[in-house]
Amino acid sequence: DTGVSQNPRHKITKRGQNVTFRCDPISEHNRLYWYRQTLGQGPEFLTYFQNEAQLEKSRLLSDRFSAERPKGSFSTLEIQRTEQGDSAMYLCASSQTLGQRNTIYFGEGSWLTVV
Amino acid sequence: AQTVTQSQPEMSVQEAETVTLSCTYDTSESDYYLFWYKQPPSRQMILVIRQEAYKQQNATENRFSVNFQKAAKSFSLKISDSQLGDAAMYFCAYRDGGSQGNLIFGKGTKLSVKP
Numbered sequence: 001d002t003g004v005s006q007n008p009r010h011k012i013t014k015r016g017q018n019v020t021f022r023c024d025p026i027s028e029h030n031r032l033y034w035y036r037q038t039l040g041q042g043p044e045f046l047t048y049f050q051n052e053a054q055l056e057k058s059r060l061l062s063d064r065f066s067a068e069r070p071k072g073s074f075s076t077l078e079i080q081r082t083e084q085g086d087s088a089m090y091l092c093a094s095s096q097t098l099g100q101r102n103t104i105y106f107g108e109g110s111w112l113t114v115v
Numbered sequence: 116a117q118t119v120t121q122s123q124p125e126m127s128v129q130e131a132e133t134v135t136l137s138c139t140y141d142t143s144e145s146d147y148y149l150f151w152y153k154q155p156p157s158r159q160m161i162l163v164i165r166q167e168a169y170k171q172q173n174a175t176e177n178r179f180s181v182n183f184q185k186a187a188k189s190f191s192l193k194i195s196d197s198q199l200g201d202a203a204m205y206f207c208a209y210r211d212g213g214s215q216g217n218l219i220f221g222k223g224t225k226l227s228v229k230p
Contacts, residue, residue: 004159035218042119042206042220043160056217091160104218106152108159 002026004107006092012113013082020078021110025094032075033104034067035091036060043091049075050097082114117142119209121221128197129229135182136192136224138207146212149183149190154223155203163205166190168212194226202228 005024013019025032030051035043046065047057051072061067064082069075079086089109095102118141128134140149151163166174166183173181178198182191194201207221 033218040222042208042222043218045217045219048217103162103165105162106160 004092004094004105006090006107006110008110009108010111010113012115015084015114016081018078018080019082019112020076021090021092021112023075023077023092023094023107025074025092026105029094029096029105030072031095031097031102031104032069033093033095034075034077035093035106037089037091037109038087046077046090079112082112084114087112087114117144117209117211117219119207119219119221121207121224123224124222125225125227127227127229128194128201130197130199132197133193133195134197134226136194136205136207136226138190138192138221140188140190140207140209142188142209142211144211144213148210148212149181150208150210150218151179151181151190151192152206152208152220153201153203154206160206164192197228199228199230202226 033048034046037043045058046061047067049069064080067077089111091109093104093106095104120139147168149166152160153163154160164176164179178195180193204223206223208218210218
């Protein structure tokens with residue numbers, strides 16, 4: 001069990017550029033989540049997948065954000081035309097659906113700074 | 116909508132002493148889960164303890180225990196015999212029992228441990 005892996009860990013980009021983050025969940029976890037966390041705040045839910053299906057999206061996920069999980073394994077989160085307000089840590093998490101052991105495990109996050 | 120409130124932005128405890136972190140939540144659901152997550156500086160968020168709402172017995176994990184008051188919608192975390200490694204941000208989180216996974220977090224409490 002290697003844990004939830006995210007990359008890149010840090011990304012600095014100019015306003016208006018596109019960025020993409022990748023998340024590799026814990027193997028055999030069929031659920032995958034994306035959260036956003038800004039300084040001094042708790043994580044805020046963005047979206048989640050069960051296998052390859054995106055089942056829920058937050059209102060925080062504007063049209064500039066798109067997430068995919070094409071084969072039900074890794075996921076990508078793309079932000080188009082970045083804005084300074086997008087600067088945050090993007091957290092990926094995963095879990096199983098079996099029984100009550102559906103604890104959500106988090107990755108170390110990907111820090112985005114938009115300049 | 117469900118909300119989670121952590122009223123203590125910062126707390127401090129002497130090493131080996133006991134500290135209690137507060138959390139209240141609001142929900143109209145009867146089936147839900149509550150969690151405490153720990154986020155050390157620049158490190159990933161890890162689960163400290165979880166509580167199922169239908170269980171009357173308070174959860175305990177080694178030095179960590181909770182005081183779950185369902186009627187009062189209160190879920191405090193007690194850390195006994197505090198250690199330097201306990202210093203971190205602590206987040207209280209809520210999840211509907213029927214939800215597909217959306218965790219709702221409080222704003223966190225920063226815990227400092229004094230040697």
